[in-house]
Amino acid sequence: MDVEGEAVAVGAPVNAEQAWRDLQRIRVPQERVYDEVERSASGGPRTTYGTAGLMWLFLAAQGLEPPPWGVALAAVAYLALLAWMVVTHTNRGRVRLHHSRYDWRSLATFAGGAVLVGGVTVLTGRLARPLEPLAGSVIQATAAAAVFVLFVGPANRWATGTLRGRGAGSEAGR
Numbered sequence: 001m002d003v004e005g006e007a008v009a010v011g012a013p014v015n016a017e018q019a020w021r022d023l024q025r026i027r028v029p030q031e032r033v034y035d036e037v038e039r040s041a042s043g044g045p046r047t048t049y050g051t052a053g054l055m056w057l058f059l060a061a062q063g064l065e066p067p068p069w070g071v072a073l074a075a076v077a078y079l080a081l082l083a084w085m086v087v088t089h090t091n092r093g094r095v096r097l098h099h100s101r102y103d104w105r106s107l108a109t110f111a112g113g114a115v116l117v118g119g120v121t122v123l124t125g126r127l128a129r130p131l132e133p134l135a136g137s138v139i140q141a142t143a144a145a146a147v148f149v150l151f152v153g154p155a156n157r158w159a160t161g162t163l164r165g166r167g168a169g170s171e172a173g174r
Contacts, residue, residue, distance in 0.1 A: 052145040063137025
């Protein structure tokens with residue numbers, strides 16, 4: 001600012017090529033972060049199959065017709081193991097996103113998966129009711145776990161697919 005308080009333009013020359021190189025140097029690490037997030041969106045096959053296996057064991061065990069306290073105990077153990085898997089996977093992740101990166105797509109994926117897997121579980125339970133309890137629960141568990149495995153990959157890729165666009169758009173608006 002000069003003496004009267006008016007702004008004086010700084011006449012530094014701008015090299016367009018250098019500015020472009022600087023922009024690329026900033027953008028490349030950002031793209032790598034998005035690549036890592038998209039690659040690890042589903043937690044990998046180990047997490048997916050572990051969750052599906054745990055779900056299968058829980059549903060198949062219901063065919064043994066345990067007493068109500070046994071069902072409650074199995075449900076508590078199932079939820080505790082799921083929580084342990086979530087904490088373990090979250091702590092191992094190399095990239096952590098700020099909570100504002102999760103939008104309606106993340107919520108839609110979670111809700112859609114819950115409705116789809118829950119619906120398949122209820123439907124196969126009703127269809128397999130005439131069978132003996134253990135065979136019916138094995139069919140029910142297999143169908144629910146299969147739907148879960150088939151749903152997780154595409155749904156998580158869809159939910160995280162726009163991260164790259166949102167990140168670039170939010171930076172461009174600043």
